[in-house]
Amino acid sequence: GNSVTQMEGPVTLSEEAFLTINCTYTATGYPSLFWYVQYPGEGLQLLLKATKADDKGSNKGFEATYRKETTSFHLEKGSVQVSDSAVYFCALSDPTYTRTQGGSEKLVFGKGTKLTVNP
């Protein structure tokens, strides 16, 4: 079945360090890929997405490129800030999920990676 594997945390970095959180996926067909971020006490927020191979999603200095050949969607940021401390989830939309009334796309999530950035 469809699944997402992301690197286990926690990850602890100093401010201005380079960040990589690895994410690989298994899917039939051509899923869309997402990174969500969950700040303490808040709900998951969409950070970035890519809908087809070689697409690069970017937002708030974070980037991830949809690599079909390696089935990966690694999250990167060149210089992290303390405010980036959060839990990051990689996810894919299940392309085989049958659309129900009103339309819906099933999301399959990785386990999440907790990032702590120290000043």
Added chain:
Amino acid sequence: GAVVSQHPSWVICKSGTSVKIECRSLDFQATTMFWYRQFPKQSLMLMATSNEGSKATYEQGVEKDKFLINHASLTLSTLTVTSAHPEDSSFYICSARDSQRGVYEQYFGPGTRLTVT
């Protein structure tokens, strides 16, 4: 914009009782809402998809008679855990899809921590 709230944020109940969790889209209409469950250090697992005005679609292995879902309006979906047991203790998260936006956009609530004693 696109805020989803959940109530309560945490609840403790006794084994055998029922608990209702509300999920509201505050500033948009949501024809579709999703209910997830998250165990410690685990990923979010989709429990069911809730469509306004129709029956919810449950994922394989989720007991529909135990987890009752009602999506009575475009801004409210409820999850009722009936006859709760300690193994139902978990973090329950809802999301809502804005009817007017793209199909991939889901907005998540902050979650509800359920503890069954």
